[in-house]
Amino acid sequence: MLILFLKERLAWIGFFAFIIVMINVLFSLDAGLEGISIWYMNISVLISFMIFLIWRYILEVRQLKDFLGNVESQLDDVHGKSMTLSPFQAAYLMKIEDVFYDKNTELNQAKVQLQEYSDELLAWVHEVKAPLTSINLMLDHVEDLTLRRKLETEWLRLHLLVDQQLHQTRLASIEKDNYMTEVELRTVVYKEIRAMQAWCIEKGIGFDVEALTVTVMTDGKWLAFIIRQILSNAIKYSPANSEVLIFTEVDATGATLLHIKDAGIGIRKEDLPRIFHKSYTGTAGRESAQSTGMGLYLAHNVAQKIGVRITVQSNVGEGSIFTLRFPLQNEYVKLTGR
Numbered sequence: 001m002l003i004l005f006l007k008e009r010l011a012w013i014g015f016f017a018f019i020i021v022m023i024n025v026l027f028s029l030d031a032g033l034e035g036i037s038i039w040y041m042n043i044s045v046l047i048s049f050m051i052f053l054i055w056r057y058i059l060e061v062r063q064l065k066d067f068l069g070n071v072e073s074q075l076d077d078v079h080g081k082s083m084t085l086s087p088f089q090a091a092y093l094m095k096i097e098d099v100f101y102d103k104n105t106e107l108n109q110a111k112v113q114l115q116e117y118s119d120e121l122l123a124w125v126h127e128v129k130a131p132l133t134s135i136n137l138m139l140d141h142v143e144d145l146t147l148r149r150k151l152e153t154e155w156l157r158l159h160l161l162v163d164q165q166l167h168q169t170r171l172a173s174i175e176k177d178n179y180m181t182e183v184e185l186r187t188v189v190y191k192e193i194r195a196m197q198a199w200c201i202e203k204g205i206g207f208d209v210e211a212l213t214v215t216v217m218t219d220g221k222w223l224a225f226i227i228r229q230i231l232s233n234a235i236k237y238s239p240a241n242s243e244v245l246i247f248t249e250v251d252a253t254g255a256t257l258l259h260i261k262d263a264g265i266g267i268r269k270e271d272l273p274r275i276f277h278k279s280y281t282g283t284a285g286r287e288s289a290q291s292t293g294m295g296l297y298l299a300h301n302v303a304q305k306i307g308v309r310i311t312v313q314s315n316v317g318e319g320s321i322f323t324l325r326f327p328l329q330n331e332y333v334k335l336t337g338r
Contacts, residue, residue: 005057016049118169125166132159152198160232167225168298174305178219185258186212188220189246192227196235204240210247216256216326219306226303226310227260229295230322234262238319251325258324267314275312276300 006013020042027038136155142148186209193200193207200206234244245261267275274280278297303310307327314320 002057005060006053009053009056012053016045020045118172122166122169125162125169128162129166132162149198149202153202156196156199160228163225163228164294164298167222167302168294171298171301171305174222174302178222178306180217180219180306182215183218183220183223184213184215185248188224188227189258192224192231195228196231199235203235203238204242205235205238206243208243208245212246212248212258214248214256218308218326222302222306223308226299226308226324229299230260233295234260234264234320234322237264238262239264253328255328256326258326259321260323261319261321263319266316266318267312267320268316272312272314276310 023041023045024038027036027041132155136159139148139151139155142151189209189212193209231244238244242263244263245259247259247261249257249259251257276296276299279294280297300310303324309325311323311325312320313323
């Protein structure tokens with residue numbers, strides 16, 4: 001900080017050097033000053049200037065630390081006149097206060113607009129769900145079974161997109177919406193499989209589900225959303241007439257692991273570190289117009305909020321294994337504060 005202080009005071013130092021040079025020139029030209037020691041004069045002026053610089057450094061550093069300690073209160077003190085400032089410093093800080101005020105006003109307006117947009121989007125999603133429900137009921141009256149299956153598959157894809165948008169809108173306020181309780185994995189997994197039945201029948205994809213009798217402490221609704229995104233990816237990228245394996249195990253720490261293994265195209269090694277990034281579709285996504293790159297991103301963000309850790313193992317051509325690790329009791333206490 002001292003070096004920075006000196007750099008900013010180069011004009012002072014330059015002016016002082018100029019004065020010293022002028023004094024020495026005067027002493028050498030004026031015969032009347034021959035009796036006065038030039039070295040005594042130089043040393044006296046130099047010491048006085050050094051003392052002045054040290055005093056200004058200590059004073060300005062103290063004021064800077066006090067100001068940075070609490071910017072908002074210090075800015076308020078400019079009008080309250082409780083700070084010891086020079087008129088120039090007060091004017092300078094008042095200008096900063098005006099900038100802060102303008103930026104805070106713009107920020108608050110942006111927050112209001114964002115909240116209004118979020119509310120409108122949420123209302124739109126709820127409005128869309130009503131006709132989707134009606135269409136789903138109408139599908140039962142389609143007599144052509146092949147046509148009905150195709151329509152149900154397309155309806156499911158549309159439903160998943162709307163559901164994804166709904167949860168994306170709610171993600172910002174998930175702390176207010178989550179409810180940690182004991183959830184049986186079998187209930188959640190089976191419900192999501194049944195919801196995707198039409199899509200699975202169309203592609204001929206089956207499920208090999210081991211006895212999921214394990215109960216975990218989590219939020220059932222948000223867990224269902226995570227599993228829904230992973231299952232939809234497994235179905236989307238798996239070849240026809242393949243199988244998705246779902247099973248659980250307990251790791252060395254005693255935590256419950258839920259594995260979802262597909263026989264799909266797999267994920268390239270260079271894509272693995274980024275599959276949870278927003279809008280990242282990877283190599284496979286570029287080959288499919290259905291990929292948005294949002295499903296795994298949202299699932300990963302939701303998982304972090306409720307204490308679940310998602311990991312993935314995959315090789316190209318060998319499928320992928322997505323693993324959900326549920327928190328232990330002590331981790332759950334840290335997460336909820338209870």
